[in-house]
Amino acid sequence: MTMTMAMFARSSRSSARALLRCQAPSVRRLAGNTRCLSALTSGLNSGSSSSSTTSQPWRVIDSQTRIRGALSFSSQAGTETAGDADASAEETALTSKQLEEARKRYRFTRQDFQPLQTKPLHFDMVFDMTESKVKVTLQTTIKHDGAQPLSELKLNAKELQVLSVEQLDKFTPLGGGNDFVAHVQSFGEPRALQYEVDTVDHFLVIKLDKPVQSGEEFVIRTVSVATPTENILEGLYFDYTPEGAPKTIITQCQQHGFQRIVPCIDTMDAKAYYTTTIVAGTRYTNI
Incomplete structure (x- = not known):
């Protein structure tokens, strides 16, 4: 069974500061x-x-x-x-x-955050669900706002098994628009990139063989596997499950849980639109 949700809404990270104050x-x-x-x-x-x-x-x-x-x-x-x-x-x-x-x-304040040099614009995510592992194919559209050409991209990635990293050369840039369906449909064939997984500081370090110039958009495709946990209430984790039902999997992305699901720029000011497709067995009946 395939369930698709097209969510063209801002990430909920904007409420992070208020959430911190309320739950301190x-x-x-x-x-x-x-x-x-x-x-x-x-x-x-x-x-x-x-x-x-x-x-x-x-x-x-x-x-x-x-x-x-x-x-x-x-x-x-x-x-x-x-x-x-x-x-x-x-x-x-x-x-x-x-x-x-x-x-x-x-607490966090605005002064704690510097302007992003690389800003995510859109996430196209496909979740392939099982009861023990979740495989995610993620296509991230990013805009480079730094003054210098970008030849290396560091994404937060914690406790993930990274299977592949690719770049899409052919696509229609968003250019400030929000026609995300046409944007994703324009994606061409990807090419493999070299990368390293830093398990100490929890980064996926991607080598860009063609430096990205300031103001340009580019698309990175990653395939990774996340393992839901029993005792870490971040990323994907198991919740109470009724008898006879498949394990209930919960998502928790704040404050830094999104990097336990996919490689990403995991800061509270890295807001983006997203499209999500969930592929799961027929035993799963709710999202």
């Missing part, structure tokens, strides 16, 4: 020094002065430092001395650094 661990679940995140943010956002924050409860950062609201205090009683003031300033700097590290760990 609460202050009670954070470990160690990152407990300062909610306490500091609360005090800073409320505009509290030193007099108002002193009524707030203590929050422990480490064995030597405690904070109230947005301010840090010495745990020693008595009149504050110059040494106490220096220690307080040092503690404030420490908590600011911890706050920045915590924010960096759990």
Whole structure:
């Protein structure tokens, strides 16, 4: 049974920043020094002065430092001395650094992303499903926006078996349009490319024998095999399955799960349109 879905919609990655904020661990679940995140943010956002924050409860950062609201205090009683003031300033700097590290760990901002040098425009994907392996033939239309010619393309690829990498020389460029059916139908015969699989940093490194010039579109075809997992909730993984039914396979692409399904530019700003075809046995009845 072949089921085809033509999906001309933007990737859901645009909601990634909001999703991160909504699902970030609460202050009670954070470990160690990152407990300062909610306490500091609360005090800073409320505009509290030193007099108002002193009524707030203590929050422990480490064995030597405690904070109230947005301010840090010495745990020693008595009149504050110059040494106490220096220690307080040092503690404030420490908590600011911890706050920045915590924010960096759990949040992304626009400043975290540089303009893409190679931008995906369209994915044409064919999924050949079995209960243990999923073979994906992917044709990715990419535009090169870098200033220099492109002779090597690095795609994120994690825990994938790459079977082949090819380039299509003959095709009708999209040119900013969205006639994806005609675009895919124009694809000519592919030619093989040399490639390497980096299993340490999880990249598929493709050698382009004809450098792509700035502003040009090109099409890369990859054939790879993904293995759904039981305990990694990214990419393709098995979910609860009713008795007597084939294994239920779930997809999870955020934040970096798409590279567990196909070789791709797997960043939250790499948005593209896509067309998907799913080939599966008749035991599968739902998508």
